Ligand code: AMP
């Protein structure tokens with residue numbers, strides 16, 4: 001398992017994207033700590049309990065339309081209007097033969113009525129309603145329990161709570177929910193050349209982009225974030241940063257310094273301080289990547305180029321975080337198949353994650369590359385809305401061929 005740093009030059013150690021992801025997921029245990037929170041604070045969090053419907057939803061048969069509640073058996077004969085009911089204001093007497101009640105959407109269907117005649121099909125004459133067609137039994141009625149039967153599983157433990165899930169739970173009257181605690185993630189960037197925003201750059205210096213990308217991606221995943229700043233390419237300082245990060249977080253991410261350059265210390269440090277699982281992935285962008293354990297924390301050493309940082313985060317760190325925060329599978333972003341708007345070039349050997357945009361073609365949705373694909377071209381990723389995945393052995397893809405696409409915007 002622990003690869004010594006002398007192995008660093010050997011490409012035979014490179015893993016495929018799938019192998020790497022499988023190893024990462026296998027070494028990523030879900031959190032067990034839970035906490036109770038109000039539903040209003042649960043967006044983006046993971047449910048830690050199965051939740052059942054304590055009562056049927058809807059609880060009562062109610063009208064799907066504005067119209068008249070009546071008895072189907074009375075056919076097309078006139079009905080005497082004996083009252084009205086609104087949502088929240090039921091009509092409490094039973095409906096007898098030849099009678100009807102004015103009813104609004106969401107109002108409880110009164111006892112005795114088995115059909116709602118929509119108002120467009122009702123003629124009103126002298127306080128009488130004459131149907132223009134035979135009202136069918138059950139028409140325009142939402143039956144009790146149609147959405148959820150009493151006792152049915154509403155949501156499973158491991159569900160990531162988006163707005164629709166919050167609305168479902170609110171509909172059941174559930175005010176407090178048991179959630180997995182938030183995953184604590186500490187991160188820092190490495191590089192003597194990095195400067196903070198607001199500073200003036202000397203020759204060779206650049207602004208630190210990666211921490212802003214990481215902060216955004218981690219915030220969307222609902223993590224508790226610890227930004228440890230920029231660390232110089234100095235083994236002592238890097239070791240101290242790794243130690244500090246591992247002491248405070250469930251997951252630690254560094255960017256840069258993970259390759260085999262003279263100022264790249266991350267893999268070596270990880271080898272001596274913790275354990276390294278592997279460090280090369282057969283993909284483009286983002287070949288050098290360290291994954292391992294630092295004490296109890298999961299560690300990712302992501303490559304320094306911002307495009308590589310983000311692409312490797314989406315392929316490996318995001319699935320790991322989703323699993324660790326207690327979310328159930330699938331942890332990998334969904335892959336669509338879309339036709340290519342134009343040919344794409346590629347050399348055989350590594351899996352490509354080219355930056356793309358969805359375009360509306362003659363036959364429907366297509367995908368196009370954003371142009372320059374080098375891993376330092378951040379404007380390409382900033383204008384992309386998807387990644388186009390080209391298999392390792394492929395040597396390009398012709399126009400019109402179906403390619404695998406991962407949407408970037410749908411990703412939490
Ligand atoms: P490294 O992996 O440290 O060799 O870095 C690879 C490339 O990414 C170099 O050109 C670095 O200057 C650049 N880079 C590293 N970290 C960052 C960062 N935080 N923001 C922007 N560029 C970076």
Ligand code: MG
Pocket residue numbers: 190191192233256257263304
């Ligand atoms: Mg560096």
